[in-house]
Amino acid sequence: MSNIPIQPFQFPGLKTAQPLFIKREDLIHPVISGNKFWKLKYNLQRAKELGKNTLITFGGAMSNHIVATAAAGKENGFKTIGIIRGEEIADKWQDNLSLKEASKSGMEFYFVQRGEYRLKEKSEYIRSFLSLISDYYLVPEGGTNELAVKGAAEILNEDTSDFDIITTAMGTGGTLSGLSVGAKPHQHIIGFPALKNAQFLVKEILKLTDKENFTVNLDNYFGGYAKVTSELIDFINDFYLLNNIPLDPVYTGKMIFGLREMIRKGEISSDKRILAIHTGGLQGIREMNKRLKQQNKQIIIT
């Protein structure tokens, strides 16, 4: 697909002559947004080839992957089941705008305690639930597997071959692995994890790509996964007002912030052409704004 817009952008608070562009994968589909579209592409194809009628996957209450899998299942004629982290949400999931969206696409939920959730299919509890369902295709948490990497590699194509540095936000590292696989020999990938203590991701990525054409910047997680600060929200809003490009608070906002810090510190040579991948995630803004409002804090402008 070579019709995804690549747009120039500027950082709020930093004037620079560095060539800065962003590939708007967030525009690829209204709900199966950004990297999730690519990560699901070959998994959906495989599930169809295997004749499966149900997709089962894992996620937290704010998960873009859950919402995307629900929508992709609906579009492709699969039933979908989400195994959701946190038993306590079972009787109040309707308050969560992301889960409500997934439910609208027909997803059914199975809420499990955090300890069981951590074990995934190794949990007896989850295994006994799975054994009740006849014929399903299991998509891993965050959607990352070899087929996801194959799909994510297609984010890079003839439109992107002039860029020297490609940047992406990271959760599981599946998208970065795909970019590593899809990159030209002259291209280098920089990943920005949205979580704390993300050093372990490097080992995970090296299981999915043979190349060492990437670095992981561990500095800009803003307290941890799905956590935000007023500095981050202000940055996202300033970026939107300056470029008319929305960023999400969990992933892409932290990535662009981290990229600005690297350029400010001179960590990237000023002649390198940079392409940031907008991996989507904008559906999460509504739930984040609901929470920020409850705390009387500045919300994200939309």
Ligand SMILES: *Cc1c(COP(=O)(O)O)cnc(C)c1O
């Ligand atoms: C899921 C997600 C990511 C993380 O992708 P990984 O392949 O798990 O690293 C990044 N950005 C957005 C917007 C996402 O929704």
